[in-house]
Amino acid sequence: MKRTLARKEFRSLFAAPSTWWMLALLQLIFAWFFLARLDDYLQVQAQLAQMGNAPGATISIAAPLSGVLALVLMMLIPLFTMRLIAEERRNQTWILLATAPLTAADIVLGKYLGLLAALTIIVATCALMMAALALGTHADFGLIASNLMGVWLLAASYAALGLYFSSLTRQPVAAAFGALAVSFGLWLLELSSAPLRALSPNVHFQALNMGLVSTADLVYFALFITAFLLLAMRRIRRERGGR
């Protein structure tokens, strides 16, 4: 069941021209940023060569690129998640899922996995760009991998958050703005002091961004995703009159 739904979500995402436009635009932004960083790096390369423990190409180019990708995905994912439930409600197609023999978990996980597959493709295209560094220099693949993992986990977290907001309303725009507002708020928490700061997904992303893979961060992302998926399931179960 989850597979049927996931496949349908994935296909309908890529049936929409707007998705392709967004992907193309994303590639343009990344390529531009990638080349700009590469340019900067080449200019200071001579000075870097004289330093003892100079930063390499990967940390100067791939790591900031992941940071940009994380920020762009934060703004972009609500546009994808608003379609998942809120738009189905508004288009009156939700009733097909509501009257089909599906549990709330089937619906939420099916839709989530479909979106996650699409997001994986976005991250993968970016990964190719980073891997292109290997053509000219000795790329640090460990750092690239931890960066990609961070971006992917961050995207999965924003997708779960967006899916929850999508389940709350029948107004796609309200769902998108709600998710965006909360993601932005969580992002700003990064600037606050110790206990609150730990709530920000960005703080946990930064460790991965620097190449530090720690269990605490992975557990944080897993909890974040699980919590919002469970909330979305609960909301749908309530709506159908269950407990």
Next chain:
Amino acid sequence: MTSSITLSAQHLTRHHGKLCVVDDVSLELRRGEVLGLLGHNGAGKSTTLQMLAGALPPGSGHIDICDFDLARQAGLAKACIGFLPEHPPLYRDMRVDDYLLFAARLHHVPEKHLAEYLALAKQRCGLSDCGQKLIGTLSKGYQQRTGIAQAIIHQPPVVILDEPTVGLDPAQIRDIRALIRALGDSSSVILSTHLLHEVENICDRAVILQQGKVIFSGSIEELRRHSDIESSFIRLTAAQPEEIQP
């Protein structure tokens, strides 16, 4: 599954805010029977059907589909239902075939039977030539047919149709009525309409709703017995003194 009663609803009520939309409605549907739910606009027909299909939880009352409790065994009960809501739940950016296959998979049709079920549903609804068309490009009549095909593709024992003939031209209405009659041979069908002659033509039994209450329930013959069917409908629905007829 052995009992001949495929759908049984007891004492359903539903409130929208303070307004009571459905008030103590009980229905029974037997295998091979076509039941017409008749009433004016706003009489509670769609709300009743949505509750029967499991789209809306009833405020109180109890629904059994093929001996499965719709509230407790939702998955099993819902697998026995095909539902066409008032607005067909169509994804405009999907092709007819993909959409119908999606609906079939959602209702647990085994992979090996998919092609066969798809062909049969399309043939019954006159969609055989439309498989590769995008749903958004179809005319209203064909969209309605796609909606009906979606409701019957998994060959459910209970088919619930909310105003199935709305928006169709006379020839299409004739085809759809013939289809509903044919469905009535193998499954039980419950349909809502505000057209009297539709009930007279295709239904075995009729239930008339007025302001959320059942004011008549019986066979078409009984309804006919009160002289002519049209006047009996008007007489029944006008019997409520607080009702102001426009």
